[in-house]
Amino acid sequence: MTAENRLQEIRKEIEVCHACPLAKGRERSVPGEGPARVDILFIGEAPGFHENRQGKPFVGQAGQFLDELLKAAGLERSQVFITNVVKCRPPNNRDPLPEELQACQVYLDEQIALLQPKVIVTLGRISMGKFIEMGRISSIHGKTHNVNGQKVVTMYHPAAALHQPALRQTLIEDFARLKKFISADAQAEKPDPTPKPVTKTDQNLSPKPINELEPQPKPQATPPVELVKAEPAQRETPKPPEQLSLF
Numbered sequence: 140m141t142a143e144n145r146l147q148e149i150r151k152e153i154e155v156c157h158a159c160p161l162a163k164g165r166e167r168s169v170p171g172e173g174p175a176r177v178d179i180l181f182i183g184e185a186p187g188f189h190e191n192r193q194g195k196p197f198v199g200q201a202g203q204f205l206d207e208l209l210k211a212a213g214l215e216r217s218q219v220f221i222t223n224v225v226k227c228r229p230p231n232n233r234d235p236l237p238e239e240l241q242a243c244q245v246y247l248d249e250q251i252a253l254l255q256p257k258v259i260v261t262l263g264r265i266s267m268g269k270f271i272e273m274g275r276i277s278s279i280h281g282k283t284h285n286v287n288g289q290k291v292v293t294m295y296h297p298a299a300a301l302h303q304p305a306l307r308q309t310l311i312e313d314f315a316r317l318k319k320f321i322s323a324d325a326q327a328e329k330p331d332p333t334p335k336p337v338t339k340t341d342q343n344l345s346p347k348p349i350n351e352l353e354p355q356p357k358p359q360a361t362p363p364v365e366l367v368k369a370e371p372a373q374r375e376t377p378k379p380p381e382q383l384s385l386f
């Protein structure tokens with residue numbers, strides 16, 4: 140089965156899912172949307188009022204602002220996949236409960252495994268928490284992280300700017316830097332058209348350290364839950380996700 144077909148199947152499973160109590164209050168679940176082949180996956184928190192009615196992600200005021208932000212990053216909606224950590228609206232837009240996040244994560248994990256995005260952009264602290272458990276969004280917004288080989292960029296949720304207008308400009312600037320990051324990544328992937336002969340000096344060079352802007356190997360399609368969780372604190376020398384230096 141192709142990734143596209145499986146993504147369609149997941150969509151149908153989400154539409155009839157009753158794995159957590161959020162199913163009772165929903166009008167429509169919101170599986171997410173976008174092409175099956177994308178470089179960038181945006182992950183928000185949960186559907187809101189308008190999303191619940193329309194079954195589409197980010198269609199309210201926050202969605203309109205997200206469209207502006209995508210433009211600032213040189214992107215169109217048609218180029219990216221957009222989804223949420225939970226696919227049904229929590230009552231009164233409250234934060235999803237841990238058990239709801241747990242029940243719904245199987246869908247997001249499989250979406251990530253199928254899409255294999257080069258970059259995951261988290262929108263807000265709830266989706267950030269899937270990848271970076273101990274992070275504070277006010278400290279790491281606009282930052283790029285390497286989480287077990289997966290590039291993750293942590294952003295404020297666009298809705299935050301609706302409640303705190305001062306964050307609007309912060310978000311625009313963070314997304315503008317995302318544009319630079321994406322183009323630097325694309326440049327790093329271009330093969331050198333003029334192959335150089337290997338010299339003795341080259342052979343003697345020690346292994347090149349990993350450049351933070353070079354593409355990281357894609358994660359295997361193993362259960363992404365392993366891929367996304369930070370090391371538990373009690374292990375010896377806990378290593379926080381590597382923070383890249385671009386931002």
Ligand code: SF4
Pocket residue numbers: 153156157158159160161162168225226227239242243
């Ligand atoms: S939030 Fe997720 S797990 Fe809960 S009912 Fe909706 S699709 Fe199912």
